[in-house]
Amino acid sequence: MKKITGFVIADILKNKIILIYTLVLAVFAWSVFSLEDNTAKGVLSLLNVILLTVPLVSIIFSNIYMYNSSEFIELLVSQPIQRKTIWLSLFTGLVVSMNLAFIIGVGIPVFIFVPDMTGLFIVITGMLITTIFISIAMLCSILSRDKARGIGIAIMTWLFLTLIYDGLVLFMMFQFSDYPIEKPMVIVTALNPIDLARIMVLLQVDVTALMGYTGAIFKHIFGTSFGLIISFGLMMLWIIIPFLISWKKFRNKDL
Amino acid sequence: MIELIHIKKNFGKTEVLKDISIQLAAGQCIGLIGPNACGKTTMIKSILSMVIPTSGEILFNGKNIIGDVAYKNHIGYMPQIGRYPENMSISQVINMIKNIRKYNGQIDDELWYAFGLDGVSDKKMRTLSGGTTQKVSATLAFLFNPDILILDEPTAGLDPLAAEVLRDKIIKERKKGKLILITSHLLNELDELLSHVIFMQEGEIVLYKTIGDLYTETGEVKISKAIGNLLKSTLK
Numbered sequence: 351m352k353k354i355t356g357f358v359i360a361d362i363l364k365n366k367i368i369l370i371y372t373l374v375l376a377v378f379a380w381s382v383f384s385l386e387d388n389t390a391k392g393v394l395s396l397l398n399v400i401l402l403t404v405p406l407v408s409i410i411f412s413n414i415y416m417y418n419s420s421e422f423i424e425l426l427v428s429q430p431i432q433r434k435t436i437w438l439s440l441f442t443g444l445v446v447s448m449n450l451a452f453i454i455g456v457g458i459p460v461f462i463f464v465p466d467m468t469g470l471f472i473v474i475t476g477m478l479i480t481t482i483f484i485s486i487a488m489l490c491s492i493l494s495r496d497k498a499r500g501i502g503i504a505i506m507t508w509l510f511l512t513l514i515y516d517g518l519v520l521f522m523m524f525q526f527s528d529y530p531i532e533k534p535m536v537i538v539t540a541l542n543p544i545d546l547a548r549i550m551v552l553l554q555v556d557v558t559a560l561m562g563y564t565g566a567i568f569k570h571i572f573g574t575s576f577g578l579i580i581s582f583g584l585m586m587l588w589i590i591i592p593f594l595i596s597w598k599k600f601r602n603k604d605l
Numbered sequence: 606m607i608e609l610i611h612i613k614k615n616f617g618k619t620e621v622l623k624d625i626s627i628q629l630a631a632g633q634c635i636g637l638i639g640p641n642a643c644g645k646t647t648m649i650k651s652i653l654s655m656v657i658p659t660s661g662e663i664l665f666n667g668k669n670i671i672g673d674v675a676y677k678n679h680i681g682y683m684p685q686i687g688r689y690p691e692n693m694s695i696s697q698v699i700n701m702i703k704n705i706r707k708y709n710g711q712i713d714d715e716l717w718y719a720f721g722l723d724g725v726s727d728k729k730m731r732t733l734s735g736g737t738t739q740k741v742s743a744t745l746a747f748l749f750n751p752d753i754l755i756l757d758e759p760t761a762g763l764d765p766l767a768a769e770v771l772r773d774k775i776i777k778e779r780k781k782g783k784l785i786l787i788t789s790h791l792l793n794e795l796d797e798l799l800s801h802v803i804f805m806q807e808g809e810i811v812l813y814k815t816i817g818d819l820y821t822e823t824g825e826v827k828i829s830k831a832i833g834n835l836l837k838s839t840l841k
Binding site: 353354361425428432605 | 616650653654655656657674675676677678682684688689690691692698701702704705706
């Protein structure tokens, strides 16, 4: 398992896209903190950039990487190696290298400019988001043999979770604004990993006071340590469940 | 050594393998022949658990292969179309497989030199011609001195010289008492190699005989003609 993971990591790190991704993240993070005097504002701008780009790059890169590895996978399956080892190694390799890019790009400037809990939260949620979208990408890649279709599914998933989902939530809010919908709203929001990550960081920055009654409810539920554990638990489920489904499918896949 | 018991495989609605039961023993050199799409490659891939049968069992030395991978240490497999990571060089691929298989015995690199791969070992896999890729596949199959060799269309795409090299190597390994399973459409090539013949048609094994029996039954001395004869008589 270690050897194959090593091969995967070495292979990904040789890829120039990962290098560019790291550089772009670094440029964003350094410029955001250099331009803003107020670190809280800097954190919010950075958060928006991260929550848009990190999922997109993670899901597309991992998805294409999985399709390009089909020969590698086929070769390994004909050798005395457990399919479980192959699948886990690919996942670990992607997780390690994508998170490494994120830590170098975003982690270093964040720890320099915001060396407190907020900074730690940005990095941790960013890493969780990266891992979640790798897990989803692996699932998308095994749902279809056709590369174009697989990448299409991945893009649609990203689009749904970043844009469409929030649109639907807003629509629902306006439709049911006469009813006490704050609590159902919390549940609906918690089901989307990107919204969950946003709330986790926002609560640390303490701008929830500006968000009115809903903000207060969010603070009340997610601000406690219990709420925090639930949020982390939900993020972990977003990693584990897609991975387990993809692994189940891979175990019975004909190559 | 290998036993298939009531193996069935469906791809969607098409039945590719229809209830195949067969025993393969050490020392045999078996030619697996049959028309296109008769299930030869699927059968081979299910032995390697690259394809998971819909039902039935495959035993390796009496042990079910489901959930086991150690048995693949005894198998050298040469695929019909070798697919390798494109941006790795030939030597990187070979070294990676050496690295992954924890093999302590003598490495058999005879084919590596016989095919002249040492001269092109830095070339990337994506730049190789079909024939050179086949040479890499063949080298990998024989590299770890396996007890069983499974060769899917070994000479397709090879030039006559390389095909001759591979043929000699197969004969040499056969003398060591290994189990060799070859699929091929070029029946003339197989004449001196084989001890047994399996003929498959539409996912079923039509015939599994020793070469001697085949010749005496048909009165021919060439596999191609003997099979042709037999098919004609069964059709009548």
